[in-house]
Every structure is written in C-alpha cells, then in structure tokens.
Amino acid sequence: MKAYSHKHPKASPLINAIPEAADKARSMNLPYWIIAQDTNPFGIVIVGQEPQQLTAPSGTPVALITLEPSQASSRNLPDFISTATKLVTAKNLANALVTVSFKHRRAVRQFLQAGFEPFDDYYLMYRQLSQQWTPTTELRFESVKQRETREWFKMATRFLAGTADTALNHNLQYMLDLPDTFLTRYHASEKLYFVAKGDTTIGILDIHGTKGWIGNMAVDPLSRRQGCGKQILTFALNQLKTRGCSKAGLRVHVNNKPACRLYSSFGFKKTARFKRLLWWNHRYTTS
Ligand SMILES: CC(C)(COP(=O)(O)OP(=O)(O)OC[C@H]1O[C@@H](n2cnc3c(N)ncnc32)[C@H](O)[C@@H]1OP(=O)(O)O)[C@@H](O)C(=O)NCCC(=O)NCCS
Known part of the structure; x- marks a missing residue:
C-alpha cells in the first residue's frame, strides 16, 4: 500500500473512486494523501493544524484519517493503518484522528491493536x-x-x-x-x-x-x-x-x-x- 499526495499524477483516478472522502478533504481546503493499493483507494489522510478538532494546542500539526468503509476489509486494514501512521510520523504530525462506525467493531478493534486510543463515542440524533x-x-x-x-x-x-x-x-x-x-x-x-x-x-x-x-x-x-x-x-x-x-x-x-x-x-x-x-x-x- 502507498500514500499518494493529491497532487501526484496517479492521484486523480483514485480521488474519483472515493468521491465522498475526497469531497470532505477538498472542503477543508487542506493537503491530503490517498492511501491505495494499485488502483484501489482505502482512505485519505488530511493534514492540517489545530484548531481543526481541538485535540492539541493551536498550531499543532495533526492528521485526520478518513477510511473508505466500502473498500477496507479486516484483511487490508492493518496495512492501511501502518501506511497512514508512517505518513503521520514522516510528516512529523502530533496525532491522527479517525472516525469509525460503531457497527464496524472489527475495524475499531484493529485500530486499538495498532495503538490508537479511544477518544469519542457518540450518537448522531435527528428529528x-x-x-x-x-x-x-x-x-x-x-x-x-x-x-x-x-x-x-x-x-x-x-x-x-x-x-x-x-x-x-x-x-x-x-x-x-x-x-x-x-x-x-x-x-x-x-x-x-x-x-x-x-x-x-x-x-x-x-x-x-x-x-x-x-x-x-x-x-x-x-x-x-x-x-x-x-x-x-x-x-x-x-x-x-x-x-x-x-x-x-x-x-x-x-x-x-x-x-x-x-x-x-x-x-x-x-x-x-x-x-x-x-x-x-x-x-x-x-x-
Ligand atoms: C443537558 C443540559 C443542557 C440540560 O439543561 P437543564 O437546564 O438542566 O435541562 P432542563 O431542566 O430543561 O431538563 C430537561 C430534561 O433534560 C433531562 N435532564 C436534565 N438533567 C438531567 C439529569 N441530571 N439527569 C437525567 N436527565 C436530565 C430530563 O429529561 C429533563 O426533563 P425532566 O426535568 O422533565 O425530567 C445541561 O445538563 C447541561 O448544560 N449539561 C452540560 C452541557 C451539555 O452536556 N450539553 C449538551 C452537549 S450535547
């Protein structure tokens, strides 16, 4: 698995394959990397500075990981996580935050096994x-x-x-x-x-x-x-x-x-x- 900058010549088809995650990254107006194996994108790592998610003091460089649930399976998730965290280390970012549906319990377990800590557990409520x-x-x-x-x-x-x-x-x-x-x-x-x-x-x-x-x-x-x-x-x-x-x-x-x-x-x-x-x-x- 590799991380491609959104500016990389190979990035375009990968971005088009995960439009929702890419839209989120674009709407934040920040640089991002697509993590993919060959032509299959598994997620995006958006790089910015606090205050984005208020996880650290203002100015701290941080990452936001967006997982593409339709692509990621428990078999390839460890590779995705390792590629994402290597990118975070290489870019000298303080932390990385990921949001996972409660339904994907196995994915939650795999993030925990890879050293992620529980941060939040919330409901979305509507009327x-x-x-x-x-x-x-x-x-x-x-x-x-x-x-x-x-x-x-x-x-x-x-x-x-x-x-x-x-x-x-x-x-x-x-x-x-x-x-x-x-x-x-x-x-x-x-x-x-x-x-x-x-x-x-x-x-x-x-x-x-x-x-x-x-x-x-x-x-x-x-x-x-x-x-x-x-x-x-x-x-x-x-x-x-x-x-x-x-x-x-x-x-x-x-x-x-x-x-x-x-x-x-x-x-x-x-x-x-x-x-x-x-x-x-x-x-x-x-x-
Ligand atoms: C949630 C919050 C806004 C409620 O304000 P409040 O003025 O105490 O609420 P009300 O007096 O109007 O009570 C409304 C209802 O809330 C629920 N409620 C409020 N306090 C409660 C408590 N301590 N335990 C259980 N239910 C409670 C009850 O259903 C209550 O209705 P009831 O009095 O008929 O039983 C207040 O507790 C608060 O500011 N909490 C901290 C901030 C917060 O959590 N905000 C929401 C972030 S998502």
Whole structure:
C-alpha cells in the first residue's frame, strides 16, 4: 500500500473512486494523501493544524484519517493503518484522528491493536421540523457579535465542563486559547447566542442555520434542572425551522445522560453511533 499526495499524477483516478472522502478533504481546503493499493483507494489522510478538532494546542500539526468503509476489509486494514501512521510520523504530525462506525467493531478493534486510543463515542440524533414550538418568555437569546466571540467561548468552556463527554472534556482545555482567525471564521459560519435570565447569562447556544445543526448548548450548573435546557432547545428548533431547515441534527456523547434524555424527550432519534480514535505520534518533535 502507498500514500499518494493529491497532487501526484496517479492521484486523480483514485480521488474519483472515493468521491465522498475526497469531497470532505477538498472542503477543508487542506493537503491530503490517498492511501491505495494499485488502483484501489482505502482512505485519505488530511493534514492540517489545530484548531481543526481541538485535540492539541493551536498550531499543532495533526492528521485526520478518513477510511473508505466500502473498500477496507479486516484483511487490508492493518496495512492501511501502518501506511497512514508512517505518513503521520514522516510528516512529523502530533496525532491522527479517525472516525469509525460503531457497527464496524472489527475495524475499531484493529485500530486499538495498532495503538490508537479511544477518544469519542457518540450518537448522531435527528428529528423532523414539522412543527413550531411555543417560545419561552423567561429567557432572552442575545445574538453574539463578532467581538464577543472569545467571551462566548469563555462562557461555553465554563458551562460545558464536567460532563461525561470525554472528547469534549479534552477539547475544552484548548478553547480558551483559540486564535483570532479561528474565532472570526467560527462566528461567520455559526449562529452564536448568549442565553440570559434577568441580568445573568445562564447558558450558551450555537446552531448552524443552513446545515440544520445544533452545535453546542449548555446551561450554567447553578441553573440546571429548572427547565432552561428545554427552553434553549425549543428556541434552537424554532430558529432552524424559521431558517428553512426540514430537520435538526446534533452529536451527543453516549454517556451524556442528561443531554440524551433531553433530546429524546423532544423526539430526537439516534440514527448512528460512531467512535473516534486518536493515535499519538510519540516521535513528534516541535522545532
Ligand atoms: C443537558 C443540559 C443542557 C440540560 O439543561 P437543564 O437546564 O438542566 O435541562 P432542563 O431542566 O430543561 O431538563 C430537561 C430534561 O433534560 C433531562 N435532564 C436534565 N438533567 C438531567 C439529569 N441530571 N439527569 C437525567 N436527565 C436530565 C430530563 O429529561 C429533563 O426533563 P425532566 O426535568 O422533565 O425530567 C445541561 O445538563 C447541561 O448544560 N449539561 C452540560 C452541557 C451539555 O452536556 N450539553 C449538551 C452537549 S450535547
């Protein structure tokens, strides 16, 4: 198995053979390598810098591995993993993150055997947006201005802490140190809100109006179990419906019981479960 840069003359037919994975790489606007045996591509390694997945401090070079499930079998996966991790070592990247469907248990086992560590285990949940919910009058939803984005991340860091979401807990340590360029980009792509009760900010929310996606929602630990979570979710769903989305989706860690219960009580259904696994390059050196 070999890794071909996306610029390599042999890369084009390989890229065309795995359009979904290639689209993902192109949409990130980053260099990538296709791992293939002869004319069969098995996956892609995208190379970039944090903050992409918030696995390490800003500026850390990292990789994102996308496996093509239709091509990879348990027979060729060890070779794929070894080619991918060799590339990560050769490029002096700090780590590599891969997402594998929970259904592909054997693949998950093979990544673990190759030294990857469990990082995340989450459900994707969706519900149709056929109705409008009665809005709350108790809470105020204040749209976050671009210059307030860092303040919003500070609040988010505080309110999102302490859940059973291991990936989120890892990500949180890097949220206070995000570069301005990232904050500007994030503010342009998401709709961020401070949630206030009286004079106090008691929660945060971010949604993606065109993707129909609820990114983050959280309530100050001191204000939990008073119905605020339900009101924030009601607002989020009404916003997405008003913006023309036909369904709403979100990611939730499988062990985040309060959030899972809240979403289920609003009719969200689990449509898939994924594991993310992280490989640390112990030879990584900063220069
Ligand atoms: C999830 C979260 C937003 C809920 O906020 P909240 O204000 O406490 O929620 P509400 O009081 O409106 O409760 C709504 C429902 O959530 C569920 N719920 C909330 N807290 C719960 C808990 N500790 N245990 C079990 N279920 C819980 C219940 O179904 C509850 O309905 P009920 O009170 O009728 O039983 C809050 O726990 C939070 O901020 N957690 C940390 C951040 C987080 O996990 N965000 C989601 C990331 S995907």
